[in-house]
Amino acid sequence: MMKKVFGRPRSMKGNIFHYCAGCGHSIAHRLIAEVIDELDIRGITIGVPPAGCAVLAYNYFDVDMIEAQHGRGPAMATGIKRVLPDRVVFSYQGDGDLAAIGIAESFHAANRGENITVIFMNNGVYGMTGGQMAPTSILGQKTTTSPTGRQNILDGYPIKVCEVFSLLPGTAYIERCTVNSPASILKTRKAIRKAFQYQIDGRGFSLIEILSPCPTNWKMTPIDSCRWIDEVMSKQFPLGVIKDVPAEVSDERKKGDKHHDG
Amino acid sequence: MMVKTIFAGFGGQGVLMMGYSLAHGAMSAGYNVTFLPAYGAEVRGGTANCTVAVSDDEIASPIASEPDNIVVLNTPSLYTFQNRVAFGGALFLNSSIIAVESSRHDVRIFKIPSSEMAEKLGNPRTANTVMMGAFLKMTGLVPPDIYLSSMETVMGSKKKSVIEINHKAFAAGYEFLKMAE
Amino acid sequence: MNKVLMQGNKIIGEAAIRAGCLFYAGYPITPQNELPEYMAENLRKVEGGVFIQSESEIAAIHMVAGASAAGARSMTSSSSPGISLKQEGISSLAACELPAVIVNMMRGGPGLGNICPAQGDYFQATRGGGHGDYRVIVLGPDSAQELADLTMDAFDLADEYRTPVMILADGMMGQMMEPVIFKEPKPRVYPESFAMTGAGTGKSKIIRGLILDPLEMEEHNWKLHRKYQVIAQRETRHELYKTDDAELILVAYGTGARIAKGAIKRLREAGLRVGLFRPISLWPFPTNELRDLAKRTENFLVFEMSTGQMVEDVRLALQGRARIGFHGRPGGVVPTPVELANVVMRQYDRKEGIIDPVT
């Protein structure tokens, strides 16, 4: 008898991804679905896809999903979670979605310590709309709206979302990962699992940032894109756990009205 | 007179360039023109297409539900667009890449091995210009000299050698169908 | 002047720069991305020209308000969902009487909708759009040439009446390339005293929309209203196309009007006397000009790429004087002239029936 060693996760529909070859969204989708399967939470999970290349994520995840307007995912997730506190709620967002138009919603959901998980896909550009500058584009990066390269005096600096959010007492778990190699993919999977577990344990806001290749708008081959993440992007955005609040602290916090600096 | 043409192929095959240069040429020849590219998510996944309308009258819709001509550079585009060509219209195929036959028998079909021809000329990227030579030979939409000067304009400040090879590619396409006829 | 072949979105950018626009802020959204991209490339090359990719449409419109208050010709652009976000700022521009040009390349809606050409934002544009008692001048171009001309005119109108002006077009207008000739822009007429540049040694200035006293607020509302009345009297624009002998008159704007012209060509070949009334200013709507036509025929057909919005202005203009049919294709569908011609044919000979059916 043959043993099946690789298959489609239960929490994934059979549809073929519309993503470009070498795109990080496909990998991230699969990892999330695997974790949902592993934790056996398919039936209680509700996802909020963004406006962005992942706008059609509901065609791929086989869990309940509701579309949010551009950037408003964490607000919508807040509404869902407050009404259904025992469900697992995640918002999936690009860098434009989270760190530009939706920075207020994201920041305040984190600050309230909403017990939700945010998967933050940082590809340094606006993929969906054709490669414009994102809040996370690195200095010097050429995009269609920074044709001569991003300049700090005109366009500001790349935003380190994990580091900024880690200052908020409401956040419980924040890690930055990537998906440019088999090893990094396994690490990312673990991080996503941990984030969902924190939510299940009621420990507060968790955010996993994923440095994600966009070969199309970076105008690179998929392989060069993976290399670029190692050689350039991860220098700007260091990988690793940025914040991990111990269980006692989050337990204490749940009692409310106490001052904690996380 | 009103002639609508759809150009289609993979992104990177110079599909938009074909349409843009034709529209520019027709404008220089004194016609009204519109050029409409497919845009947005439609083009993700690496396909590209555009529609050019040429008329001596005002152009109402730049969209072609029944184009007079289609010029296709790859097989998926043939499948997508062949059924739209107007009865009696013309279909121009890049036969170096498209190995299948069209299912239409009520239109004129021109097969041009443009990728091979371009390769022989020394620059595979000029396959689109080869197609334009054949296209203008058969449709007579724009006189070759006017088209070629438009082509130079829309290519911008390209090197002389690039312009030259495109002239050659155009001539090769133009001559090819003359021979085949 | 040279005729050039250019894409609609870029034409607006070029026309704005030629008209002396010095400030552009915007946020990416299809199908108008080529406009901010054009500004990123070209406005920054202009002496004093500022391009900012803002963090959101809300930020963009308020940046424009600031730049306008500071005296610069300012512009922002977006497409339907982004225009919804700008409404707070547009309301505030109207309240504070600040000039600005806003471009809406409409797409299918509501919600995220799609990125195809549509005309579903007519109500939002012509009724003010945001909160409060105000109007926005709205211009609806139907060709590359008009994109250029109306963009330049929009800056002049905004300055003259110190009010926001909107260019209302759609994805097709934005994406299509067509030949265009850029006319010479008029020199700007805008007293320096309107700009807020620091009091210096003189009197300080306040620009505000907050007027707590109701009587004072009322007076401000009436003042704005009087201005809008002047605009309504002086600034209507329209095109008559083959209406002289028309038995049936189509009413359509923008892309819809192009389709209508194509339909009319076919219908006339078939011997049907059909004409077009094309509003170019959507607010103020050319009410009197349309009403005049009802002296000649009682048969009107409104065509829109929506489920029917401008048709209400047509009803208000004709006030029961004529039969008003409607054909709509919402959702990003652009019908062929043949389809519209078929619809017209069915209505052409209708002599009886309800005058002005309210659906």
Ligand SMILES: Cc1ncc(C[n+]2csc(CCOP(=O)(O)OP(=O)(O)O)c2C)c(N)n1
């Ligand atoms: C209010 C509003 N503004 C703009 C848009 C257009 N829009 C859709 S996705 C997107 C940005 C996508 O970039 P990002 O969030 O980085 O996601 P990516 O596509 O790179 O994964 C924009 C600007 C929109 N849908 N709604």
Ligand code: SF4
């Ligand atoms: S454009 Fe970039 S982010 Fe979008 S699907 Fe393609 S590779 Fe992925």
Ligand SMILES: [Mg+2]
């Ligand atoms: Mg992105």
